[in-house]
Amino acid sequence: MSQAPLANGKMAPKPVLAAALAHFRTAFTAIGLISGAINILALTGSFFMLQVYDRVLPSRSIPTLLALALLAGTLFLFQGILELIRSRLLGRIGLALDRRLSGQVYSALLLAPLRARSSGDGLQPLRDLDQVRSFMSSVGPTALFDLPWVPLYLAICFLFHFWIGVAALAGAILLCGLTLLTELRTREPTRLAGNHAASRNAFAEASRRNAEVVHAMGFGERIAERWSAINREYLDAQARASDVTGALGTASRVLRLALQSGVLGIGAYLVIHQEASGGIMIAGSIILSRALAPIELSIAHWKGFVSARQSWGRLKSLLAAFPANEVSVALPQPGSALTVDGISVTPPGERRLVVHDISFMLTKGAGLAIIGPSASGKSSLARALAGVWQPAAGHVRLDGASLDQWDPAERGKHVGYLPQDVQLFDGTIAENIARFETNPPARKIIDAAKAAGVHGLIVGMREGYDTRVGESGSALSSGQRQRIALARALYDNPFLVVLDEPNSNLDADGEAALTEAIKGIRTRGGIAVVVAHRPSALAALDQILVLANGRAQAFGAKDEVMGAMSRPKTGHAPPLKIVPSTEAAGAS
Structure with a gap:
């Protein structure tokens, strides 16, 4: 990872997101060069039109027309290939960025509820990473790469004629003003929409988890009413953000079309007064459209850009708060x-x-x-x-x-830990006991199950240790979940075993097995700490x-x-x- 010097002479690691972007510096440079070639090739249509009006029509030369058409077709083909490569590169960068960051984002997501009170359903970091990847794969970033080439088109308009250049420059200024207005008007609605989306998802997840309670006690209609209210707030926020970007996007399209027609009118006036040719009149209108297209495209995708920027900011804060843990010296087994x-x-x-x-x-x-x-x-x-x-x-x-x-x-x-609220992961009983270790020895899994007194229960199931427990262990009873979670806590004979209310869902046989498990921990020289209510x-x-x-x-x-x-x-x-x-x- 890249580093920066500190005052004390040591090197501080570069922030995770900055390092991730730096990793793709070469790819972004390539996209910039490709964008330059695309924008130069985009002049093909204008100059083809200029040559047709000013050279082919006066000379009535079919060979010249065919040569120009062949050349233009070749250049259009290259332009299409380069645009395809650019879009593929942006999409691949989005995927690679996700792969590079997803592990750290997921680790931070796991740690976040242990360090601070979480809001929403806690999955916002994953949605933020999805938002950044989706934006990178969309048309939006291409507009950002095309914007630096707008001055080139404006300069060509001035070369055609001063007044054509003035009209193009005025249009660019107006559209830039609309872009700034879009930024100011969409920032808050987009933020509110994101907050309401998090609340909406959290309520939906809570409803799903408590489906049995809601159905048994018959207050589903009241919960549905609350859901409708939360969903309405979310949709209203989305509508406000969409209304702003939609209105300003429509204004930018209408303005561009009006300016294109205006330049055509100015060109016609100049042709009538013999200050410009018919080719310049048509080519000027086309180049103006091309010059303003990146600005219009930016406005059209500004909502996605703002959402991606806000997601990027949240990810930056999250990863800064939960840096990767680096331990230089491995401690001996306690x-x-x-x-x-x-x-x-x-x-x-x-x-x-x-x-x-x-x-x-x-x-x-x-x-x-x-x-x-x-x-x-x-x-x-x-x-x-x-x-x-x-x-x-x-x-x-x-x-x-x-x-x-x-x-x-x-x-x-x-460390072995059995929490009060037992949760298992969707997978097999063996995978859960082994803490999803890669290729765990079967002996360790069976030893942990025997230590927890649950081996007989497991082998009595149809698929034994390969029985899938379902999401959160839903395929098992609460007592079975607790005993398998106890086996997970005992896996590989940890030195310290902390059990929080380990007998809350156990019957007499389960409690007897728990007592033997605690004795086993102490006999082998471990330490058992048990939070207990029952004697x-x-x-x-x-x-x-x-x-x-x-x-x-x-x-x-x-x-x-x-x-x-x-x-x-x-x-x-x-x-x-x-x-x-x-x-x-x-x-x-």
Whole structure:
């Protein structure tokens, strides 16, 4: 990647989009040269007409006419070939730009909801990339490459006659004014249309996800009314943007036709007064049309240009906020301790702390239960431990290295995470358990399934491990999804396994399998952290962290903490004791 020098002498990477464009510098140069050749060849029709009127007709020479026609036909053929090459090049650049950026855009799309509150359905970056690619493949960019050649046509008009040049220049100025007006009038409507489109897509996706609830409780008509209102706002915004570009585009076409006829009239006047020939009269009108065509084409495609520019700006901001993670030193596999140093946690995009200054340490083989009332910060703490959310303060460390020192892909090999809201990807059970690893060993998949106690359930299905789970795991029951997600968390024996309400959808057999899975993690020297509401989830754990209002109320050996919590609450009863982390670590 290209770099620029910093004040300290180091090299800073060039922004992703700037580097992507720089990659196609040669292609854009080629398109510029091709555009120059196309614009020169576009003079063929005008000069053919000029020669026919001024040379062929007076001489009545058929051979001259045939020679001119053959030459013009050849030049038209070359012009067509070059225009085809130019359009193909622009289309290929759009596709190559998409391929080059799509991976980083997708990675940023995955990280965005973990860093900031997302608006809409969260898929706007992909639509922005589609918008940029579509614009690159349209006729719009060709107008931008043709615009620099407008002065050439105006100069030729002045060479024909001063007044023909003045008319052409006046027309170009008027159309440039319309282009500027188009820019000013379409910017805000296009932005609003984009915002309404994002809201519309988000509501449609939410409706699809909640289809069962809507149908069961019969409020589909009311949801449909709200959808109609949102859709109406979107269509109104689209209509306003289209009305502006349509009106100004029509004005530009009418003006160009009027100017073309006006130049024809001026040419006729000059011919009558013998200040110009008939060929100049016709050729001047054609060249004027060619001179103004790129400006008119720009106006006609200005809405697409503005949309692409806004999409490009959003992509630039997105990729700047989520630069590619570069870790120069690969850390060794952790296997000793999990240390939490005074972390505080805020939800993405908020400043409100939901976890306050939590510190503790767990050594290998430890099992910690995080308990507390609803909204006490349990799931938020679990997300921070798993590296899903970045702490607002403090650090989570594996063997002394904070999580942000790890490459995410490498760190993920050592972390298993089961979220409260279980989601699977459309694919086979084996693919989901293996985290979609390329060519995973079957032994690892089966070992993870056995560790989660779900191997028998899987092989009892008609297609076994090759059973497709459907979108979000829709082909499975909630309990099956949770147990397969547990196997995914246990895949390849990660050192740290964080389970958030892992038994919320489990029956008695599932809970027994969960208990054995937690025991297995501890027996092999891993660390298990379990967010629990049901007492059954505590069976295989030896330590407890009690949270209330985001703050630690107690931390220590399970029996001691549970005993303190079970004592009758009297006015003389001492509060729960928060055991120092060094004592708790020794209890494991």
